[in-house]
Every structure is written in structure tokens, then in C-alpha cells.
Amino acid sequence: MTLTDGRVGGLRTPRITAVGTGLPEHSYTQDELLDIFGVTDPRIQSVFRGGAIERRYLTLPPVGPDGTRLVETQxxxxxxxxxxxxxxxxxxxxxxxxxADMDLSDVRYLCCVSSTGFIVPGFSAxxxxxxxxxxxxxxxxxxxMGCNAGLNGLTAVSGWAAAHPGKLALMVCIEACSAAYVFDGTMRTSVVNSLFxxxxxxxxxxxxxTASADAPELLKTTSWIIPExxxxxxxxxxxxxxxxxxxxxxxxxxxxxxxxxxAVGRLLAGTGLCRSDIAHWLVHSGGKKxxxxxxxxxxxxxxxVRHTTGVLRDYGNLSSGSFLFSYERLLAEDVVAAGDYTVLMTMGPGSTIETALLRW
Structure with missing residues (x-):
């Protein structure tokens, strides 16, 4: 691998040219959610209030005749x-x-990532x-694949883009986490309900x-699974x-x-870089701990990790797309300089740590 010529393995290195996000219409504070679902158990209340999350966008169950939220079937x-x-x-x-200043007609590859439901045909269709x-x-x-899957998908999209120079590839992480909630009052489900x-x-x-020189190159991705x-x-x-x-x-x-x-050591191996050379870290907002x-x-x-904690605070854990919300915030800061390196890191079931290296 080389970090100097804009090519990896003879193929031109793909660049991330744009990012965009989407949210449901309604958001709720943690205290509002405790009130909506009538949670009075102090242990569960402490989980909601102690996770460094202030607000989340959710699609809650409809309200029944008695004013309480209905229990949804699978x-x-x-x-x-x-x-x-x-x-x-x-x-x-x-x-x-x-x-990206592109049109729908420009999209030649579409990868959709999700873990909050199973549908056939999938979101891509x-x-x-x-x-x-x-x-x-x-x-x-x-x-x-869970919360790590955004980088698994990005690896596939990057490979397709490199093999089809000049053709636009899109990845979309779609996570309706409120479609995977169970309200049974147990601590197990309450931890999940307080987080996503x-x-x-x-x-x-x-x-x-023709890709903008301001767009970062995706130089390398790695996977590390923890079977135990x-x-x-x-x-x-x-x-x-x-x-x-x-x-x-x-x-x-x-x-x-x-x-x-x-995981990070394997990402940086062979690049000539060490952790102190990384200017920006975008880590999955998996939870405060x-x-x-x-x-x-x-x-x-x-x-x-300011963007990681900021996304957790304002949105909770958004599963596979969390790191892209952090990436969007880094762009909005306008602090990135040419030549800066960025590490992306996601974690999820497996247990798995996925990493990626960008160069601006």
C-alpha cells in the first residue's frame, strides 16, 4: 500500500464527496420518554438519565383510547x-x-445497510x-450486521467505486431503532430502550x-472480530x-x-503512520461507557471524541450510521486541513471493530 499516489493496488482511491442525514419528525428528551411510558422504577430512570443522552428522534407507538401508548405487534x-x-x-x-451537486440519474451503485428489521425486497430495491x-x-x-455495519458497507462501496472510475456509488445506513423495542419493564430491555x-x-x-480535492480519500479499511x-x-x-x-x-x-x-494498530500497519499522526477521530456513538x-x-x-459524544447526546446511538453523523459535524466545523488523516471506527455484534483511514 502507498499513501502518496492516490492509488491502492493499481486502482484510483475513492473519495467521499458528500454526506447527508435524515431523521423522523419527532424527538424526545429522556425525561419525556420516562413520562410517556410511565416509568417509575428508579433503577430504570437512572439508566435513562445517566447515559449522557439528552434527546433522541424516535417513532413511538400510536396512542390508545386511554391515552397510553399501544403495544405494537412484530x-x-x-x-x-x-x-x-x-x-x-x-x-x-x-x-x-x-x-455532492449530483442527480439521482448519476447514482450507479446503491448499498443499503440496516439491522432494525428484515424485509424482502430490501431497502435498496x-x-x-x-x-x-x-x-x-x-x-x-x-x-x-449491527452497529459496525456502516464500515462493512463502506468497504464494499469503496471497492465498487474504485473498480468503476467516474461512476457514483452511494451507501445509505437506515436504522429505525424504535422498530426493535420491547417494553417489558426489565433492566435488559430498558438499557436498549434508553440508548438507541x-x-x-x-x-x-x-x-x-474530477472529484474535488477537498474530498478525503478512503485509503484503507480493516476488520477485527472478537470471537470469545x-x-x-x-x-x-x-x-x-x-x-x-x-x-x-x-x-x-x-x-x-x-x-x-x-484494531487501530492493524489499520495503521504498513502506512508509516502512528496514532499521534491522526488529526481526527470519528468513533461510533455506542454509549457513554x-x-x-x-x-x-x-x-x-x-x-x-467531541463529535462522537455530541452525536450521542443529541441523537442517542444511531447504530450503523452514527459515525456519518459525526463526519457531518466534522465537516461543519471547517477545521480540516489538506493532508490531515482521519480514523473512522465502528463497533458491533460479533463482537466486531471496523476501522477506516481517510486522507484529506
């Missing part, structure tokens, strides 16, 4: 996944293309029809000399509630943190 949750996902995905794609993208557009759906929010994020890649923590994050079928229920092991933050140095554990193990400052 079928209703699946329809919520599809309808909410399509609305958010469309907004994210349209915003991204506007930022549904969005193609919804938006009027050309029917010969190449497609990919990445389903069920709904959101979509789209990113455009182009491998071409395979069951630490998972979907289980809940027979009692007849729906899927997400499980997060309390040890997840420490497992991820303990492996973060190895996860962020703190990664930060301590990598020797990062609170300033280094």
Missing part, C-alpha cells in the same frame, strides 16, 4: 421499520446528492423505486480525477412478547476498549 414493528426507514433514507439520499433511480443501478443490502435512536445517513463515493465475545450483542426471539429483543452484555464497553488498540473505554485505551482526549 408485524407492526416491521412495517414501522420499512415506512420510517424509507422516509429517513429518502431524506438522507436527497441531502447527500445535493451536497425500495429506495430505487421510491426515488426513481435507474433500474440498471447495481445494488447491495447489508442486513443484520432512529436515523439515516447517506454517503457518496467517487473514484475520478460472540454473544455479547445479539437479537433473541422473545416467546413471551412474540418479537425480537436486543441484548447488550454489560461487559461490552470493556471488551471493545480492550481490543481498540489492536463504550466511548470512554475506547478513549482511554487509545489515549485520546475528550476533544478528540
Amino acid at each position: 408485524g407492526e414493528l416491521l412495517r414501522k421499520h420499512m415506512s420510517t426507514g424509507l422516509r429517513m433514507g429518502r431524506e438522507a439520499v436527497e441531502t447527500c446528492l445535493k451536497q 425500495l429506495l430505487l423505486k421510491e426515488l426513481g433511480i435507474a433500474p440498471d443501478c447495481a445494488r447491495l443490502d447489508v442486513v443484520g 435512536g432512529d436515523g439515516a445517513a447517506a454517503v457518496a463515493l467517487l473514484a475520478d480525477d 465475545a460472540m454473544d455479547a450483542m445479539r437479537f433473541d426471539w422473545d416467546d413471551g412478547h412474540e418479537r425480537f429483543s436486543f441484548f447488550l452484555d454489560p461487559e461490552v464497553p470493556y471488551v471493545v476498549g480492550a481490543n481498540a488498540e489492536e 463504550v466511548i470512554d473505554s475506547v478513549r482511554v485505551n487509545l489515549g485520546l482526549t475528550k476533544h478528540d
